[in-house]
Amino acid sequence: MAKNVAVIGSQWGDEGKGKIVDLLSEKADVIARAQGGNNAGHTVVVGEKKSILHLIPSGILHEGKVCIIGNGVVVDPKVILQEMDELKGQGVKIGPENLLISKRAHVILPYHILMDKLSERSRKKEKIGTTGRGIGPAYSCKASRTGIRMGDFLDKELFTIILKKNIERFNRTFSASFGDPGLEPLGIAEDFSEIAEQLRPFVKDTVGRIHELFDEGRKVLYEGAQGSFLDIDHGTYPYVTSSNSTIGGICTGLGVPPQRIDEVVGIVKAYTTRVGKGPFPAEQDNGVGESLRDKGGEYGATTGRPRRCGWLDMVMVKHAIKVNGITAMAFTKLDVLSGLDRIKVCVAYEYEGKKTMQFPARLKELEKCRPVYEEMDGWKEDVSSAKTIEDLPENARKYLDRIRELAGIDYAYISVGKRRSETIIVRDVFA
Ligand code: GDP
Ligand code: IMO
Ligand code: MG
Secondary structure, eight states, X not given: OOOOEEEEEXXXXXXSHHHHHHHHHTTOSEEEEOXXXXXXXXXXXXXXXXXEESSSOGGGGSXXXXXXXXXXXXXXXXXXXXXXXXXXXXXXXXXXXXXXXXXXXXXXXXXXXXXXXXXXXXXGGGOOOOXXXXXXXXXXXXXXXXXXXXXXXXXXXXXXXXXXXXXXXXXXXXXXXXXXXXXXXXXXXXXXXXXXHHHGGGEEOHHHHHHHHHHTTOOEEEEXXXXXXXXXXXXXXXXXXXXXXXXXXXXXXXXXXXXXXXXXXXXXXXXXXXXXXXXXXXXOOSHHHHHHHHHHTOBOTTTOOBOEEEEEEHHHHHHHHHHHTOOEEEEEOGGGGTTOSEEXXXXXXXXXXEEEOOOOSSHHHHHHOEEEEEXXXXXXXXXXXXXXXXXXXXXXXXXXXXXXXXXXXXXXXXXXXXXXXXXXXXXXXXX
């Protein structure tokens, strides 16, 4: 039986999902996104060429694959067209045969983006640090049943009626809460009906299609966006995104049952990063963090913001393994640790004088958690040409052994550089 594999971020996003998805895409027939929107930035480096995917599954770079944007994704129609154009400009083939957008996916419209920006600005000290792409407001409309779905977006008459109502409602809030003049519905309706025509060929019932593909024995790769700790339920609420970026989001966001997920690959970066605000126990707001940021190129793929950096936090990773049922790790950016004299790993938290391995539910508790570190000797060698674990320096192997022991699960992949070829394949998850 064909295997279906999910790729899930086990930290706060930017773990290197794009690189691993690109690598796994070679073996898959279908690559599907289930949640998030263009808040995601997935980097794929092929040779000297770098592509950053925001909405379109990273598998699009491989010819002959079917890419699906599921019902759980929020789609900004302008952004997706722009992304399609950019990719076509790079020679990537995109057409309705290899890119499908769900009729049930909600649309991000200008009032969502304006609301995102105005509410962030008004938050002053308590800013979430969103990407400003309208993600939260679009999911809020979905939950409050005032959203517009792709299928209805294509129905000009219906779209214009709902859009007008929504803009009038949003404008009242813009004016009353933020003193902003708001938006003019007519221009937007015209502007978007042209865009809708360009997108029409791509909009399908993706639930029906993915099940047909299963029946044909196709292998599906689910491309997670964000990370487990940005999940609206399981993340560090309220400093989270507005979708379920943990495993359940795959099922609801694509209309697939759990039996169609055979492997869950957890992407674990060799250290921790976070863009945006919120507590971060193992953060190194010092020279160590700066050197990780410099060596790891830790700047947001979507907003260009410097990422906050810290040591690997195994309390978080263990929690992510539990919540998602991660079956194997794809450990990334090991090469970035080369050259450090000593490497720290957070193995527990100290909370009110007691050691704990539990990731707390409340932010107030997390703020009080102090990381308990284990220290290991580092290595000086460049590891980016390693093809097997045996090729790695002894201290790197010891480090990996300790992480595996703490995680309680094995590696499938160890990434030692940003290119496809710079990967140690421990186990091919599609085999
Ligand atoms: P994603 O959002 O999880 O797909 O990750 P991003 O693309 O936002 O950020 C990961 C960054 O690390 C990108 O610039 C990748 O090119 C890069 N990257 C991925 N894996 C490795 C690795 O093993 N080593 C190094 N040095 N860079 C990597
Ligand atoms: P990928 O898929 C890292 C963060 C934002 C902010 C919070 C809420 O590339 O890993 P939002 O715009 O979603 O309402 O912002 O979530 N965030 C990400 N951080 N990687 C991402 O995606 C992210 N998507 C959202 O920085 O803190
Ligand atoms: Mg990213």
